[in-house]
Amino acid sequence: MIIILTLINTITNIRCLLRTLSFFLLLLPLAGRGQSFAGTYPFDGVTSGTGGTGTTDPTPVPTATGVTFGSFSAVGTPSNPVSINRFSFTNWPTGATNGSDTFSGTINLGEYYTVTLTPQAGFVLSLSSISFTLQRTTTGIRQYAVRSSADNYAANLPASISPTNANLSVVAGNTFQVIDASTSSIAYTGSTATLGGAGYTNVSDPITFRFYGFNAEASGGNFSIDDVKITGTATALNAPTISSFSPASGPVGSSVSITGTYFTASTTVAFNGVAASTIAVTNGTTLTATVPSGATTGPLTVGTSGGTATSAAAYTVTVPTITVSPTSLTGFGAAVGAPSAAQTYQVSGSALNGTSLSITPSSTSFEVSLDGSTYASSASIALGGSPTLAATTVYVRLASATATGSPSGTIANANGTVTTTVAVSGAVVAPVVAKRWTGAAGTTSWFDAANWEGSTLPATTDDVVLDHRYVAAKYTVSLSGGSSVAPSATTVNSLRIRPLAGDSILFVLPTTNTLSTNNGGAALTLARAAAGDTALFIATKGAFINQSGATSGDVFDPSGSNPTVFLLNGGSFYHRTLRGNTVLVENLAGAPGTETGNFFFRIPSSSTTISGSGRTYGNLILQRGGASTYVTSGTATLAINGNLTIESGVTFSVTINGNIALKGNLANAGNFRFERASSSTSTAGRRLVLQGSAPQVLSGTALGDPAAGGASYLGTDAQLEIANAAGVTLQTPVTLSSVLTLTSGALTTTASTVLTLAPTATVAAGSAGSSFVNGPVARPIPSVANAAGVYTAYTFPVGKGTSYRPIILNINTQNSNTTYRAEQFEGDPGQNVAGSDLTRVSKVRSYTITPLSGGVVTQPTNFNGTITLAAGTTDGVTDPTAPTLVVAKRADAS
The missing domain is CATH 3.80.20 (24 nucleotide stem-loop, u2 snrnp hairpin iv. U2 a'; Chain A)
Structure with a gap:
């Protein structure tokens, strides 16, 4: 009521009154009538000195409907008041001289009196003013001010002296000032702080006021307040309502607009019970809220001091999903100083936040690209507000600056709170130092230096390459003695046989070479051993024949046990010696392109x-x-x-x-x-x-x-x-x-x-139902002698086309050893049902189960059993359990 009177106290025209009142009701979500209050703090219970009442006023607080008054307390002051029946403490900031209005001190934000007002549930407050009586000793404070939590105590509240008091004034910055204070213990009335406007209207949260005293003439001087009166109006609120929200679904982090009534500045929003931390109230009928982390699908709840409202419909929290395929990329290989060949994966997503999807390798050894051309340490895909990302190709490679070793890590694909990774691993090896065969010596011997580039034998750090750079025709390299040099234990980094478009190239470890780990050292050792490196490489039309004549030990040893031996499709290795094969076979790589590489024993x-x-x-x-x-x-x-x-x-x-x-x-x-x-x-x-x-x-x-x-x-x-x-x-x-x-x-x-499935055989069918035996299945079954009603089941896993229809032969008794052969046939079996009680025969499929003895059709002796057939959606059977559906047997024409 007071708020309305304040708005219309200058209105003299009834039409204007109605217009103003209508405007007021449209803007404010208040439905109850305001009830004014004026709470006064008399401090009657305050005592002073040692054993006094302390820093909190013990006097009963004022009471009023819709508002809870807190007790006054002192902060940063001595522990007890210096006067009774008023709130009075010493030790305030100094800076004043008696008889002078020139001050050198400033306010101390850590020393003040404080009191809090709290709206009661279902109410908001509109605060009007604070008035109080000031009292000081001769050397007490000369200036004082009031501030509030509405602006986090940033500025003094509007100050005035009402009624007028010749001893008080208001100076710049809304600071109260005692004009001349030569007389002590005088109570000065009229100090008033005016409240209103933003921060003081429709207050739904607790609000705190602080009273600061400063510029005392001496630290022993006091600052006393008494009869503090706080006025305002408490107005009951209506409970909010929710009429709609949009959109109806979205992921965590998305914004939802809610329409309803009676929203206030302190409105809360919860998504299926999980409180939103980001809320923007536009007006009394519209607000937006951000879906919080942890929210799940369910109703929205809006809360104010007036109550709560729950939406009739549920908001669907969509779970952001980022999908990658494949989930790992392995086998990256590069030499130091050069990047590896790229590999790719596909990334897609749904229910994303519409900003961007970041792609970040966990290791600097890897770099990424979106076009396969420009690579960097990270990449980003702009979503342009869309929650969906269609399948997008991401290129990954080893960076050229990567040192030798076996780098590994992950590629993180992230949007908002969701991240999906692709595991990556590879190997970086030392660069190839090629040593090529020229055949210039005109022999096949490895140990003829003239057969090699530079007319020198391969060194231990060389990678031997046998190709057609110098020799276009088919040729053979033999690890046999040269014209003047006997075979010796040989180590090179790698051996690479690469006929490419030329004729075949053959490398031979001959019977005349008897070197081994037990006799002078292995005939040939390949030193490259790191994962991802290559020790032996044999391409199409390339061959390595090991027919060492050593009697013991190992003769050919690719170092280590990593997969460093590559027999490419069409390449061949022939093991024709008694010497062991494990030291070679343990290095065989199963990489793509080696599926039909030939290994001969x-x-x-x-x-x-x-x-x-x-x-x-x-x-x-x-x-x-x-x-x-x-x-x-x-x-x-x-x-x-x-x-x-x-x-x-x-x-x-x-x-x-x-x-x-x-x-x-x-x-x-x-x-x-x-x-x-x-x-x-x-x-x-x-x-x-x-x-x-x-x-x-x-x-x-x-x-x-x-x-x-x-x-x-x-x-x-x-x-x-x-x-x-x-x-x-x-x-x-x-x-x-x-x-x-x-x-x-x-x-x-x-x-x-x-x-043929032996009597002991069993069948485990796959879940797809499209795996079966396409043709006859035989089962030899010995004599069976079960008790009445007991059957031994034998499955025939037959099918045709895409239809798996297993036959189960259930035998109770059988005196002979009989082999049964079963098969499924598609289409009309062409049966004549005349003379039988059958009315129709399936045209979809039929089965044969033929008893055999010695390969001749022979009926089993004393057979008692049944046959179970399977029916699927394509069999035209409405009810497989119907008593009118039977399995009929046609005997041979003879």
């Missing part, structure tokens, strides 16, 4: 162990050098990225307790055995995995039943996994006694190249 021995566990070959070819049996064992995967070829007269016996991962064909003209080394060896984890990307073929000698005593088989515990979407074809029969895992792709069989 042709060892003149009846039985030889080759390095297989944990090794990676391209094409592995086993040739007969004697009555050859090649054996390999261990626990790690033998990876063959190309074909496994077992030539006639060769047996390959693998007893690895792990996987054989084959990506090419198995051409078995000899014998292949994959089994336990002994009966005490674990039966777990032995699996032949066919995981190529092009169609694979198994051909040659059949892989028979290990129990039948054959020479070529998968052992009783060896599993078979089909993991090639392009499919696998059997061109020879295969018998499996363990687990058949169908992960991806079809296994194609025929009547003459059938897959």
